[in-house]
Amino acid sequence: MSDQDAANLVALLDLEELDVDLFRGKQPDTVRQRVYGGQVAAQALIAATRTVDPGYQVHSLHSYFLLPGDYKVPIIYDVERIRDGRSFLTRRVVARQHGRAIYYQTANFQRPEEGLEHQDRMPDVKPPEEGVDMFDLMKERGSDDGLSSEWAALAVRWIGNSSYGLAExxxxxxxxxxxxxxxxxxxxxxxxxxxxxxYASDVSLLGAALAAHGSDPTNIQMASLDHTIWFHRPFRADQWWLYDQWSPSAGGGRGLSLGRVFTRDGTLVATVAQEGLIRPRTG
Structure with missing residues (x-):
């Protein structure tokens, strides 16, 4: 991995402005026959941000994945300015391909201000240097499917899950x-x-819903249905952050996963939620 991989990711998330509040996003070279959900969410956030005064910062986004994306054509992002207030702004973004909506995002922005402060405590875990490279682990399990190449800009160190490596x-x-x-x-x-x-927040989050079952991910049909992020505090994405993921419920072919994001010094910087399809394959 290198700085070039990070630069390629930044370039992928950059958008071409077609008209007022209308943007076009690129697609990466990929061997996978689908569009990665984290890419669409990140590009939609960039589109929303392009319509907002720099004095405001995004504090949350809520989104739904409606249809599988076509990796062979660009994605069009249409931004609607829902609300412009003194403290808060709201934008709604529709991602379209072939004339159909494939993804919706609502993003809320706020002028920075002082307020009450508290946060959860970070779990006591091993440092990233003692973790296992997740892409090596996926290759060993036969579940890579081109992900290690598509996610070349990410470094991921797996610590453990409920089936292996973590205490009950x-x-x-x-x-x-x-x-x-x-x-x-x-x-x-x-x-x-x-x-x-x-972009990175979609990595393995839904997999937390399988952790209690020891399921082979190659035998599970998985698809993200929605994705929400609350941004609590500024941080650098190019420095290690702990992704503390857990699934409070699974049933009816769906699993709900939540994630707390901590910087290495224990600061809680974001909370993520995702529900997705986790349907055992038959036949």
């Missing part, structure tokens, strides 16, 4: 711990860090 936790029976960072040097532009983090 009756309060959270299905969980996964891993360290993540953009594998290269990003600029000091905060939007670059927010967008690349959004």
């Amino acid at each position: 936790d009756l309060d959270r029976p299905s969980k996964t711990l891993l360290w993540v960072r953009i594998d290269g040097q990003l600029s000091d532009d905060p939007i670059e860090h927010l967008a690349t983090f959004t």
Whole structure:
């Protein structure tokens, strides 16, 4: 991995402006027959940010994946300016291909201000240097499917999950711990860090819903249905952050996964939620 991989990711997330509030996003070279959800969410966030005064910062995004994306054609992002207030702004982004909506995102922005402060404590975990390279692990399990190439800009160190490596936790029976960072040097532009983090936030989150079951992911049909991020505090996506993932519920062919994101010094910087399809394959 290198700074070039990070630069390629930043370039992928950059958008061409077609008209007022209308943008076009590129597609990466990939051997996978689908569009990665984190890419669409990150590009949509960039589109929303392009319509907002720099004095505002995104504090949350909520999104739905409607249709599988076509990796062979660009994605069009249409931004609607829902609300412009003194403290808060709201944008809604529709991602379209072939004239159909494939993804919706609502992003909320706020002028920075002082307020009450508290946060959860970071779990006591091994440092990233003692973790296992997740892409090596996926190759060993035969579940890579081209992901290690597509996610070349990411460094991921797997610590363990409920089936292997973590102590039994009756309060959270299905969980996964891993360290993540953009594998290269990003600029000091905060939007670059927010967008690349959004891209990375989709990595393995739904898999936390399988952690209690010891399921082989190649035997599970998985697809993200929705994705939400709350940004609590600024941080650098190119420095290690702990992704503390757990699934409070699974049933009806769906799993819900939540994730707390901590910087290495224990600061809680984001919370992520995702529900997705986890349907055992038959036949």
